[in-house]
Amino acid sequence: MNWTRGKIIGRGSTATVSAATLQESGETIAVKSADFHRSEFLQREAKILSSLNSPHVIGYRGYQITKESFNNYNGEATTYNLLMEYAPYGSLADVASKNGGSIDETRVVKYTRQILLGLEYVHNSMGIAHCDIKGSNVLVGENGEAKIADFGCAKRIEPEITEPVRGTPAFMAPEVARGERQGKESDIWAVGCTVIEMVTGSTPWSGADSNDPVSVLYRVGYLGESPELPCSLTEQAKDFLGKCLKKDAKERWTASQLLNHPFLITKPDNEPELVTGLVTNSPTSVTDQMLWRSVEEDRPSWWECHEDERIGVLSWTGQFVVESTWDTDGADWITVRTE
Template sequence: MEWTRGRILGRGSTATVYAATCHNSNEILAVKSAELHRSEFLQREATIISSLNSPYVIGYRGSETKTESNGVVTHNLLMEYAPYGKLTDAAAKNGGRLDEAQVVKYTRQILRGLEYIHSKGIAHCDVKGSNVVVADKGVAKIADFGCAKRVDPEVESPVMGTPAFMAPEVARGEKQGKESDIWAVGCTVIEMATGSPPWTEANMREDPVSVLYRVGYSGETPELPRLLTKEAKDFLEKCLKREANERWTATQLLNHPFLVTKPDIEPVLVSGWVSCSPTSVTDQTFWRSVEEEEEETEELQEDSRDLDRLKLWACYSEKIGRLRCVGVLDGPRWDMEGGDWIMVRVSCEGTMISGSMSKNVLGNI
């Protein structure tokens, strides 16, 4: 396939993603490139996604090795182009968080992708908002399979991923599989709802090793956002079981009331990002803006004799008070894309933990 490289879409520790144009069809592609001598993870990623075909997984268009005009030999993975960027980009352009209708829609699509991937005996191993892209028609698709692997209990393989999204068994370096992806789905829902991953309190923002220790050994689970609905909290509890075998599967989660009682919404694509039109005036959301609350209050004051509307006003006033108490998690996102892994051993209060970490992460310690 003949193509021309365009602007940079993103960079990782070992590879760079570009927009590209196919000469024959003028189709826009995403091309992930790495120098040949550093392309082990990229070649493995190409092998995995070339075997997948799902509307909720980024599409494979080919792979090749070529000599660039500057003489550098690169390996290139050609993929479907997602015009609306990463899920985290969509959230950032929507005020940093997504409302409940959007979270439900994207969570449902992520789980459909995982259900398919898991049926093929593959674990993604790095599910998070920045590894989910928003493609045509606002469909969320799982991307970046640099850490993915075929699940084989007979074969030992190093654990990889992003500390804040790692399941306890992964943080301890014990195992990594389909169940670990489900834990990461729970973390991704928290990320969509709050704008930041879990485990990013002020005293842990600069220390991914502390995150690994807390996830692996503290016995805790991530704090759930206070304003989640009861159904949403129950859904997260099914994802965030510390015992891997107690977590629900992707198929079971797709049948959870949090997802099945709400229809898909049609996104409105505006200026390269995704927003959503409300389907009714009673749509629940994780958060309502102050402006919306003020409008509701003004309407209620026009007819204070309407008891039902007064009750609604009281409910919303309570939400505002609770909102003021909610702290926004705004810590960094640690990216462990899959390159330059080294062994790390850390002693924490007499307990030795071991695991593989990327050098680009260790630079933050």
């Protein structure tokens, strides 16, 4: 498969996303790349993504290992590349930003239904928990459909195997915040948080604690608090969120049950037209080597640390940089692989 890399559209601590074009078809794809010796998580994501086939999950296009001068490396480096479907409208966070800071209720219902259809498939048919559902990890495809992306934190649902928890603190369920377990029930809590994010245009806990993951985890895991529900929500929407945000994981509704909730079956599917135009941070969190993944790569897992050490680890996070434009005429593109 021959493809041409465009400018970088997203960067994490160990991986970078570029827009690219398949030479044979002209199709635009997204390529997530990392130096081979630091690509363990990227290879894990590729393995999981390659096993999935759903219209509600971002498409897998393959992987390639290349030799190239890349990512400010002096000389040629061996690079692992994960090739994926390109989402022209970016993430749900991008959609909210382009439409006044939040998403209208009709589209919230549509996107939520599609996220749950993706999770129903991932949970029930594939035995996988995503472990990092949030607005920036749900992309909007060519036809305006929501697609779950970034499976870098995903894990097989195997209760007998204990793994460190992963994900984004503001979207973590109580049992995850306490470091007890992480599974499909935790994804449902994150769906509730994502609905709040779509409605308000900001992440849950967006206040004094929004930039303090330790405080958020303490409030969720040990004080028993839940994200505040927007006052603008209908009673049906509040009831739906109540089913997602049960503190006891066993009491949360499943994806299949939520798909039959009145909140998702009483609204029409016609929504306002999406704002078009190239979105330069799609996929977004596909490279957002956020707190937990960075911790696992570069530091001891907080799961295995003493409590005081966990606080130190929790206070450390990477950065995410997005370039604002790229040359669609191809002047800045380079060929990275030929037969």
